[in-house]
Amino acid sequence: MDWAQFQKPQRYIGNEWNAVSKPHDGRLKICLCFPDLYEVGMSNLGLRIIYGLINEYESAVCERVFLPAPDLAGYLTQTGTKLFSLESKAALDTFDVVGFHLGCELNFTNFLAVLELAGIPFEPSRRRDIIVMAGGLVNPEPIAPFVDVFFLGEFEAKAEEFMEVLKRYKGREARLEAFAHIEGFYVPAYYEVATGEGGARLVPKTPSVQFPLKKVHVKDLNTSYYPTRWLTPYTQIVHDRAPIEIARGCPHHCYFCQARCVYFPYREKKTEYVLTQMEEIYASSGYENLSLLALSASHHSQIEEIIDGAGKLFKEKRVGIALPSLRVDDIVGRLYPRLAALKKVSLTLAVEAATVELREKINKHIDVDAVFEARDVLRSLRLRTIKLYFMFGLPGETDEDVVAIAQMIRSFQRALGVKVNASINIFIPKPFSRFQDVAMDSPENLRRKRQLIQKELGSFPLRRYHISFSTQERSFLEAVLSRAGREIAPVIFRAFVAGARSDSCEETFRWDIWEEAFRDEKIDFRQYTTSVHPRFNPHYTAGGAV
């Protein structure tokens, strides 16, 4: 194939440093798919963990595939070529399992597009050998009719059982039956949805299958698998750095937050393991940027030792070390001398709400005043930009709270003298967050509030800040797809057939297609956002997180 005929052919080569290629013969074949473009999918840590972990097994081979860009997708369709994996270029339907990472609801249509391009039937009943698996979802129901088996939680915890089932059982049905009996696996065909008072419920068809469904997690982050033979891309990807996870979960409890429930419970990795992994990852990749990953790095009980150790390890090596989730009072306080030694510091603040009163209502604890008090200290850190995250449309929010967002952007810019990048998102009540049952703000109100912010920023010079607002329609769609049940599957399918793709992306998102799909299926999407929809009912427990 002459790859030069496609845009960015680098996406499809699959020969990156530390990519694994093993002969297929006799091995169990698993293909992992992140249904978005290469540069997005390669930035996902979960995918890398599973890729490395499965390839540790001599008896298995694990390869990758991403969503082809429209030019390659068109070529495949025209020439009748089936979508193939990056490493061996084998058609997806020759694998035993195709595993999709579906952390983002707005990738549902891409997921269907990959199935179509691979020639894998949409209905499980029409599949011959292949098993379509999906993980990373909080609410799997909207795509349950297209998936053979879901994985709920952290795959590392059940990789052994996963391999065991594939080894012991031959054939789709036998394997699916075996999965249905193991914690963390959810085989939708073994359950039906009963509707009645109090909403929809999942009812097992056979009493022996897993019920209630439970999410699984690894107990010990020190001993669980982490990929240190770092798969290093040759071309630029979205998050172009190697992350070293230092903790999973979050000890805080912001009421809007879904992440803390997804990664519940809070676990830390000890300094010695963090440093060893950093060293190994650098040695195997030569990555010029590393980051220490956690939802709240400041809370790590050994954060000082970790920063010191990292500083020592990489002192002479000109490696950038990012700590994206530090608390601002730590940056200017106890961690300042250590950070200054690392040279490169970025400041990202998830302020979420611009007033103390509203932050109180959403249980977000962040000391914004510390920034202003420590402006001289911060200026000395040679920050280039600062990034702020806000939400609007929050429960209990007043117009003053909204206007304060613009005011805060201005004061940050003035205090620090650097460009402010602000991302202002619409609040979405996500399942398993404390706010899961509250209604979304109305479209009219959200539009008005957005104007309030823009008006307040008014004459403030544009070169001093950059703002990205989340699109209103896309936020509503995300809310619907994260809160709906199986009944929404036909809408997703219709939108896909009508050409909806990459809905998470501003340029490709087509609300008109979705609106029509809802209309044709006679489903009023507003019912999912105005209050708890009676059908919305998470079918598994998040492990006591709510």
Added chain:
Amino acid sequence: MNTLKVTIQKSGLMRYYSQLDLVRILERAARRTDLPFAFTQGFTPRLKISFHNGLKLGVEGDILATFYFHEETSFVRLEENLLPQLPHGLILKP
């Protein structure tokens, strides 16, 4: 500063990687060795390297490049250490 002029031959699948990608590939490969490569100064230090010609994406061929070092480094030493860190399709010639 010591310099070394070498020819990098791009063939096979590597022809689909751009000149910018090549910089990235060489820098990361260099970082995986213990050779005394020189880096640029500043906020984001990069491997110091200059190319004397370019190749179009999809085309195989030779690129003439200069590497910079803190201490004198022979081509033999460079090849011995850097080549094992390069993907198939990239080789070094004096």
